[in-house]
Amino acid sequence: MSHVLIHDPTLRDGHHAVGHQLDAAQLRAYAAAADAAGIPVVEVGHGNGLGASSLQVGRARLSDDEMLSVVREALTHSRMGVFMLPGWGRAQDLDKAIAHGADVVRIGTHCTEADLAERHLGHLSERGVEAHGVLLMSHMAGPEQLAEQCARLVEFGACGVGILDSSGHFLPADVTARVAAIRAAVDVPVMFHGHNNLGMAVANSVAAVEAGAEIIDACARGFGAGAGNTQLEVVVPVLERLGHTTGIDLYRLLDATDFAGRELMKVPPTIDSLGVVSGLSGVFSGFKTRVLEISGREGVDPRDVFFELGRRQAVAGQEDLIVDVVAALRSAARDQERHA
Amino acid sequence: MSHVLIHDPTLRDGHHAVGHQLDAAQLRAYAAAADAAGIPVVEVGHGNGLGASSLQVGRARLSDDEMLSVVREALTHSRMGVFMLPGWGRAQDLDKAIAHGADVVRIGTHCTEADLAERHLGHLSERGVEAHGVLLMSHMAGPEQLAEQCARLVEFGACGVGILDSSGHFLPADVTARVAAIRAAVDVPVMFHGHNNLGMAVANSVAAVEAGAEIIDACARGFGAGAGNTQLEVVVPVLERLGHTTGIDLYRLLDATDFAGRELMKVPPTIDSLGVVSGLSGVFSGFKTRVLEISGREGVDPRDVFFELGRRQAVAGQEDLIVDVVAALRSAARDQERHA
Numbered sequence: 001m002s003h004v005l006i007h008d009p010t011l012r013d014g015h016h017a018v019g020h021q022l023d024a025a026q027l028r029a030y031a032a033a034a035d036a037a038g039i040p041v042v043e044v045g046h047g048n049g050l051g052a053s054s055l056q057v058g059r060a061r062l063s064d065d066e067m068l069s070v071v072r073e074a075l076t077h078s079r080m081g082v083f084m085l086p087g088w089g090r091a092q093d094l095d096k097a098i099a100h101g102a103d104v105v106r107i108g109t110h111c112t113e114a115d116l117a118e119r120h121l122g123h124l125s126e127r128g129v130e131a132h133g134v135l136l137m138s139h140m141a142g143p144e145q146l147a148e149q150c151a152r153l154v155e156f157g158a159c160g161v162g163i164l165d166s167s168g169h170f171l172p173a174d175v176t177a178r179v180a181a182i183r184a185a186v187d188v189p190v191m192f193h194g195h196n197n198l199g200m201a202v203a204n205s206v207a208a209v210e211a212g213a214e215i216i217d218a219c220a221r222g223f224g225a226g227a228g229n230t231q232l233e234v235v236v237p238v239l240e241r242l243g244h245t246t247g248i249d250l251y252r253l254l255d256a257t258d259f260a261g262r263e264l265m266k267v268p269p270t271i272d273s274l275g276v277v278s279g280l281s282g283v284f285s286g287f288k289t290r291v292l293e294i295s296g297r298e299g300v301d302p303r304d305v306f307f308e309l310g311r312r313q314a315v316a317g318q319e320d321l322i323v324d325v326v327a328a329l330r331s332a333a334r335d336q337e338r339h340a
Numbered sequence: 341m342s343h344v345l346i347h348d349p350t351l352r353d354g355h356h357a358v359g360h361q362l363d364a365a366q367l368r369a370y371a372a373a374a375d376a377a378g379i380p381v382v383e384v385g386h387g388n389g390l391g392a393s394s395l396q397v398g399r400a401r402l403s404d405d406e407m408l409s410v411v412r413e414a415l416t417h418s419r420m421g422v423f424m425l426p427g428w429g430r431a432q433d434l435d436k437a438i439a440h441g442a443d444v445v446r447i448g449t450h451c452t453e454a455d456l457a458e459r460h461l462g463h464l465s466e467r468g469v470e471a472h473g474v475l476l477m478s479h480m481a482g483p484e485q486l487a488e489q490c491a492r493l494v495e496f497g498a499c500g501v502g503i504l505d506s507s508g509h510f511l512p513a514d515v516t517a518r519v520a521a522i523r524a525a526v527d528v529p530v531m532f533h534g535h536n537n538l539g540m541a542v543a544n545s546v547a548a549v550e551a552g553a554e555i556i557d558a559c560a561r562g563f564g565a566g567a568g569n570t571q572l573e574v575v576v577p578v579l580e581r582l583g584h585t586t587g588i589d590l591y592r593l594l595d596a597t598d599f600a601g602r603e604l605m606k607v608p609p610t611i612d613s614l615g616v617v618s619g620l621s622g623v624f625s626g627f628k629t630r631v632l633e634i635s636g637r638e639g640v641d642p643r644d645v646f647f648e649l650g651r652r653q654a655v656a657g658q659e660d661l662i663v664d665v666v667a668a669l670r671s672a673a674r675d676q677e678r679h680a
Contacts, residue, residue, distance in 0.1 A: 199574040203543035233616055234539040254613040268610040273594040280577055
């Protein structure tokens with residue numbers, strides 16, 4: 001039994017599901033409702049984090065400045081969180097977030113590239129800001145490697161570390177092994193961020209807590225890309241029922257998530273077939289639109305494309321691989337026809 | 341590692357989500373797609389089973405005769421399953437189902453009332469039909485009690501027994517304890533049927549298999565009442581990844597469930613706030629409409645009504661309790677105002 005700190009990225013990760021188009025009234029109302037429910041950290045921003053709004057991954061309706069000032073004003077008790085991927089955001093974006101009163105800053109890198117966070121974590125530590133380092137696509141590394149990477153993040157100044165199951169690939173035993181290894185390697189709180197592609201986001205979050213994680217990410221209605229994130233209003237009472245404490249008021253939490261369900265999203269995330277395939281293959285569901293487009297044009301099964309992208313360990317930013325994979329699958333199919 | 345027999349009640353339990361209004365073309369096409377995917381048992385009928393179509397719980401679009409003959413004709417390899425709740429259906433409904441070629445007949449009773457299945461299980465055994473006995477609302481009994489009830493079902497002639505988590509209340513450890521106790525008490529296959537109110541349907545099904553269950557119920561997209569059932573196209577590849585076998589073809593399964601997602605339901609089930617409360621309180625989500633109606637009229641929080649119904653151990657058919665609970669909550673609120 002332990003206290004679990006709930007970190008709510010509804011207004012950041014949820015942005016992926018609506019093309020980063022939340023407006024000021026939506027941000028303000030959800031942040032106020034989350035604050036009233038006692039959610040400890042409310043994270044806000046473009047889906048890909050500070051500085052990421054762009055033609056390539058989608059322009060957000062609001063600037064970082066606008067998002068941060070609206071949410072800052074709406075929060076009375078909850079702390080404000082921000083997220084940044086080095087390369088997508090820069091040091092000056094961090095300074096801007098600090099100026100707006102961000103309380104918790106997360107720097108995210110690919111699971112084997114913690115070193116990319118060194119400069120930013122150092123910069124944040126110097127400025128006295130609570131900085132965390134988190135590893136994306138963490139199914140691509142084993143427990144020991146993740147533990148080493150997390151230890152590096154702590155050396156760089158992170159006072160919290162953890163892993164994102166970015167493609168929703170983990171089953172509970174995978175999470176247990178990884179969180180336990182990280183827990184044994186660092187003396188700062190460990191976080192876990194789940195996705196629901198295999199219907200395991202809540203079970204994986206429970207496994208993380210039972211393995212020693214102290215920070216759990218969860219979004220209202222699971223609001224997020226593809227099959228969605230760990231569902232906030234589900235994981236909180238489940239953790240409480242198992243004897244953990246979150247400090248969150250259940251009815252106000254349900255009110256906040258009802259608002260989110262009504263006002264932030266068209267429909268809540270569900271697990272469709274490509275969501276399952278994305279989880280099984282370990283490929284980020286953000287590939288879906290382009291996979292469907294290119295495989296449709298070339299007459300290739302998009303599920304085969306996902307599984308082949310998984311074998312090639314594709315990560316976000318490598319969408320060009322889709323063209324190669326589709327061409328390879330087409331040519332293999334032609335060979336097969338010729339020999340048939 | 342074991343072989344798991346997947347039992348698919350999409351065309352029976354899913355009926356709850358659409359007022360029992362599936363038509364012949366929908367039944368035929370889904371049954372054919374499930375058959376092509378290699379799903380061992382396809383269950384069909386009114387949501388409440390054979391003979392249950394009525395004004396009280398909703399009239400089905402098609403008669404039992406129509407549903408059974410359409411699905412029978414569509415199945416080439418899969419076996420046809422039917423479900424009956426004594427009291428809702430009668431012996432003559434069973435005879436009708438047998439005449440239509442039902443291969444697997446399930447008799448369901450409340451978790452402490454296995455005796456109600458005695459006559460029907462005997463009748464089916466005499467006629468040489470594969471009969472199973474299953475216990476509803478199984479969170480209302482402990483492992484030993486469920487094991488005793490299941491042993492009774494076997495005495496009555498059941499060649500398969502199991503439990504339904506009708507209100508989606510279980511967490512994996514609850515399932516493990518119950519399935520293990522049943523497994524130890526009987527020498528016939530044990531089944532588990534989950535609902536997803538606490539986001540645990542897939543994890544609970546895995547826990548059931550790991551505790552010795554050999555039959556798992558699951559529906560396309562989780563199609564079913566409220567927060568829905570265990571999602572078929574998720575639990576199958578998850579079980580396979582864990583080393584179990586199902587004999588089901590993944591791509592054809594995804595095709596079948598894509599059809600279901602498109603053609604059988606308006607939207608797939610998701611977990612809304614009352615879905616969470618239903619799971620936490622252990623009250624069947626079928627109460628939702630009437631709870632909302634009566635609590636809205638009387639100015640009482642529907643969540644309080646669910647929790648109080650849970651304390652009173654309400655079960656389906658006891659919807660009249662809602663009026664009592666709402667009146668009690670109103671009067672308690674008035675007393676509080678008076679003393680404030």
